[in-house]
Amino acid sequence: MKAIVLVGADQPLTLQEVDKPTLAPGEALVQLKAAALNRRDHWISIGKYAGIKYPTILGSDGAGVVVEVAGDAGQEWLGKEVIINPGHDWGDHADHHSKEFNILGLPDDGTFAEYVKVKIEYLHPKPAHLSFEQAAALPLAGLTAYRALFFKGKAKKGDKVLVVGAGAGTGTYAVQFAVAAGCQVFVTSGSGDKIERARQLGAAAGVNYKAQDWAEELKHMAGGFDVVIDSALGPDFVKLPDLMNAGGRIVFFGATAGNIPELPARTLFSKQLQLLGTMMGSPDDFEAMLDLVNEHKIVPVVDEVYPLADMQKAVNKMGNSAQFGKLVISIS
Template sequence: MKAIVLEAANKPLVYKEVEKPTLAPGEVLVHIKAAALNRRDYWITIGKYAGLKYPSILGSDGAGIVAEVGNEQDKEWLNQEVIINPSNNYGQSDDFQGADFKILGLPDDGTFAEYVKTRVEYLHHKPAHLTWEQAAAIPLAGLTAYRALFTKAKAKKGDTVLISGVGAGTGAFALQWAVAAGCKVFVTSGSGEKIDRARHLGAAAGVNYKAQDWADQLKLMAHGFDIIIDSALGSGFAKFPDLCNPGGRIVIFGATTGDIPHLDGRKFFWKQLQLLGTTMGTKDDFEAMLAFVNKHKIIPVVDEAFPLKDAQKAVDKMANSSQFGKIVLLNL
């Protein structure tokens, strides 16, 4: 089969022939129709991720058709259109991932290939209203944003929500989830164009975080936030406690611009704020997310689709952070 292979950090991805996976009982082989990039894939290509190994086939997100099953009892999945849950071995607790938790695409070979091997328990039926590329866009970023907003922050209709850095895949999903749930949503971005696109998706307003008074602008617009979703951290994070309403929840799942800066603890205890960390999500989170997608007929935002063989061009685009929504690889 053909696959995109990372042979070493900071080396171009290679489109080459590799051996097709063989199956053990309980495993299935999915013929990938579309796969999507995540920031995780970019960090791996430049050698800035834990547990690196070479060669590797990256890719956590994928949608396709089940081509083979390892057990006769799983044959009902044959020829089914599916998307794959990349959050594997989450563990016994719903509150945090266990020691055996792993994400598809490292250490196990991922979806940037004609075929990918996974366990039958990670298969889910593709939402019928979505194309292959739209379905492939959902798994990692959609799950992360869904858990952050609903499982952790307990978002409900009428809440005022701030999405920090809306252009990323997780940011775009958090916006779509919150709007569909009836929240009033505000966004930040370093791009006026991305703020305009967010407004077309239902955001009430947005501000450019490069402006010195971005936090003051948000305060005037929204008067305060019940929930803030952030994947950047960095110096701007220090403004969030002031922007929160009493009882507000700040949920984080990334640190692309640095660590948490010095914070005034008095604001946290006096306003009874919560700072919540999250990573990916459970099987129940994934199922609830897909039910939400089907109920509201949500269509994920796909920025651009590339042929599988052009995966390096897709990674280069992600490196520039020019996308709004997801970058997808097609194997149609």
């Protein structure tokens, strides 16, 4: 089968012929129709991620058709259109993942290939209203945004929600999911075009975080926020507590702009704010996310679709943060 293989840090991703996966009992072979990139793939490709092994086939997101099942269990999946939950071995606790938790695409070979093997328990029916390319864009970022908003952030109808960095895949999902839940959504972005596109998804308004007075502008617009979803952190994170309503929740799952700076402790305890870290989500979160997508017929935002052979171009675009929504790979 054809696959995109990473052979070393800062080495170009190469299209190679590799062996088709061999199944163990309880596993299924999925012929992939589409895959999608995540920020994780970019960091791995430049050698800035823990536990990297070479050679490896990256890719956590995928949608396709089940063509083989090993053993008696799971035969009903044969021929079915599926998407894959990329979060494996979550464990027994809803509040946190286990030590065995891992993400498809490292250490196990992932979805940037014509075929991928996964345990049957991680298969889910592809939402019928989505194309393979749209469905492939959903799993990792959609799961992360759903858990951040609803499990950790406890967002509910009528809440004011701020999405920091609305152009990323997780950011676009956070906007779409919060709007579907009846929240009033505001965004930040470094691009006026991305703010306008977020408004087209249902956001009420947004500000450019490159402006010196962006926090004051947001406070004037919204008055205060019940939930903030942030994947950047960095120096500007210090401005968020002042924007919060009493009892508000700041949820974060990335640090693309650096670590959390020194925070105003008095504001945190006087407003009784919560700082909540999150990462991916449980199997229950994944099913609930799919239920929301199916109920509201939510369509993932796909920025651009690339052929498998152009994977390096897609990774480079992600590295420049030039996309709005998800970058998708079409696999024939």
